[in-house]
Amino acid sequence: MKYTYHKNVKAIVFTLISLLGLSFATGCLADAIPVEIRQDDGRFQLIRGGEPYEIRGAGLEYADLGVFTSHGGNSIRTWQNNPGFTYDEVFADAEKHGVTVALCIEIGRERHGFDYNDEDAVAAQLEYARGMVMKYKDHPALLTWIIGNEPNLSFKNPRVFDAINDISKMIHELDPNHPTTTALAGFNIQLANLIETRVPDLDFISIQMYGDIVNLPRYIKQTGYEGPYFVTEWGSVGHWEVGKTSWGAPIEQNSSDKAANYLKSYKTAIASNPDQAIGSYVFLWGQKQERTPTWYGMFLPDGSETEAIDVMHYLWNGSWPDNRAPQIKSMQLDSKTSAKNIKLDASGTYKARVKAKDPDGDKLHYQWEIMHESKATQEGGDKEEVPMALTGLMDQTDTDQIVIKSPAEPGAYRLFVYVRDGRGSAGHANIPFLVE
Numbered sequence: 001m002k003y004t005y006h007k008n009v010k011a012i013v014f015t016l017i018s019l020l021g022l023s024f025a026t027g028c029l030a031d032a033i034p035v036e037i038r039q040d041d042g043r044f045q046l047i048r049g050g051e052p053y054e055i056r057g058a059g060l061e062y063a064d065l066g067v068f069t070s071h072g073g074n075s076i077r078t079w080q081n082n083p084g085f086t087y088d089e090v091f092a093d094a095e096k097h098g099v100t101v102a103l104c105i106e107i108g109r110e111r112h113g114f115d116y117n118d119e120d121a122v123a124a125q126l127e128y129a130r131g132m133v134m135k136y137k138d139h140p141a142l143l144t145w146i147i148g149n150e151p152n153l154s155f156k157n158p159r160v161f162d163a164i165n166d167i168s169k170m171i172h173e174l175d176p177n178h179p180t181t182t183a184l185a186g187f188n189i190q191l192a193n194l195i196e197t198r199v200p201d202l203d204f205i206s207i208q209m210y211g212d213i214v215n216l217p218r219y220i221k222q223t224g225y226e227g228p229y230f231v232t233e234w235g236s237v238g239h240w241e242v243g244k245t246s247w248g249a250p251i252e253q254n255s256s257d258k259a260a261n262y263l264k265s266y267k268t269a270i271a272s273n274p275d276q277a278i279g280s281y282v283f284l285w286g287q288k289q290e291r292t293p294t295w296y297g298m299f300l301p302d303g304s305e306t307e308a309i310d311v312m313h314y315l316w317n318g319s320w321p322d323n324r325a326p327q328i329k330s331m332q333l334d335s336k337t338s339a340k341n342i343k344l345d346a347s348g349t350y351k352a353r354v355k356a357k358d359p360d361g362d363k364l365h366y367q368w369e370i371m372h373e374s375k376a377t378q379e380g381g382d383k384e385e386v387p388m389a390l391t392g393l394m395d396q397t398d399t400d401q402i403v404i405k406s407p408a409e410p411g412a413y414r415l416f417v418y419v420r421d422g423r424g425s426a427g428h429a430n431i432p433f434l435v436e
Contacts, residue, residue: 032138034177037203037228043275044228048143055279056316059233061085063286063299065097071309072316077102077232077281079149091139100143102232102281103136104183105129107148107163111380116159129167137175144178145171146232150185150208153380161198168201179203183232187216192223204278206230211237216269220276231280234265235308239291246341247412247434249373252295254328254429259307266315282312289386291374292414294428300418304426325425326364329355333415333431342433344406353401354417354429362421368397370404373412373432410435
């Protein structure tokens with residue numbers, strides 16, 4: 001595996017261009033900012049334009065880059081070229097705000113039916129990747145190439161790693177200015193061996209972990225991996241890592257517990273290994289439905305900022321933001337917490353309450369909502385439908401204590417509360433319950 005790049009290729013090409021009397025149009029090689037990884041005294045470092053580059057990164061889609069940079073962010077990672085927000089738009093927005101892009105080239109997944117024994121499909125994928133490289137390799141905002149997101153998730157055919165290696169070799173032939181990586185779901189000895197034997201052309205690896213990230217330093221030592229790495233996804237404890245109710249509903253942390261976990265994860269697993277960890281991208285600078293509408297997003301659907309953003313502001317700047325999000329102390333339904341397997345009678349009336357405070361002393365506003373429990377079984381962040389919200393089950397909601405009427409239809413539900421400060425920040429909590 002390659003760890004160092006010393007890019008004199010660009011200067012040589014410019015000399016040849018000058019001798020031949022040729023020129024490039026705007027957007028070609030003349031605009032590329034070289035990126036390399038150097039190792040000095042046992043410590044790896046990302047170098048951009050000849051200067052050390054410290055990533056303050058986030059996974060971001062459909063979010064305001066102006067807000068991101070106002071909190072100190074300087075680099076984003078992508079997943080796929082979306083019709084609703086194309087890579088052309090991503091790069092234009094990134095250049096406008098002085099942000100770099102770790103660009104993901106989406107590749108086929110076995111769990112979606114891609115067959116890595118199909119030579120024609122693999123060849124077509126390589127050509128698709130070539131087109132992506134030719135289009136964006138010279139953009140000044142490009143930082144690095146991510147070849148596939150979690151290609152090892154539920155995989156069986158190791159040829160996926162052969163395909164990644166072929167794409168990496170193609171990139172190095174076409175683009176001498178940007179290193180290559182792939183974003184792995186977790187890390188263990190098996191993966192380390194696959195990367196070493198089947199993907200030697202990568203310049204570094206990228207790792208994605210959630211609650212288990214606190215063990216990453218131990219996994220790195222166990223595998224014997226001595227190269228550089230990104231952490232390209234980290235954040236909330238995963239819905240597969242938490243306790244569940246007796247009917248199988250995952251128990252979600254409130255926004256303050258999530259924020260504490262962000263801080264712990266960063267200090268324990270990322271900042272603790274500066275010799276190898278050369279960058280990280282927190283997940284998710286935006287909002288999405290994944291088991292709940294609040295599980296992974298650092299924003300609420302209305303754009304309110306949560307306490308996790310306060311934490312990243314602190315980590316990136318060394319100081320807390322001027323306005324801090326409301327903090328959740330506890331939430332109860334029928335005098336029980338979410339871990340108590342709350343079962344309610346159909347159409348019964350029950351009390352719910354939340355304890356919250358605002359660090360800035362702002363007046364708090366409350367919104368309560370009952371939704372059907374998600375029935376999603378997707379994995380790897382695949383798209384999920386937002387469960388239906390129910391109406392007419394509560395009267396006054398802008399208060400920290402309410403009385404709800406449980407749904408008449410038996411089944412699994414979830415009670416949410418959102419606590420806003422009126423200044424664009426919010427806290428949240430929820431409790432799953434079963435109607436019998």
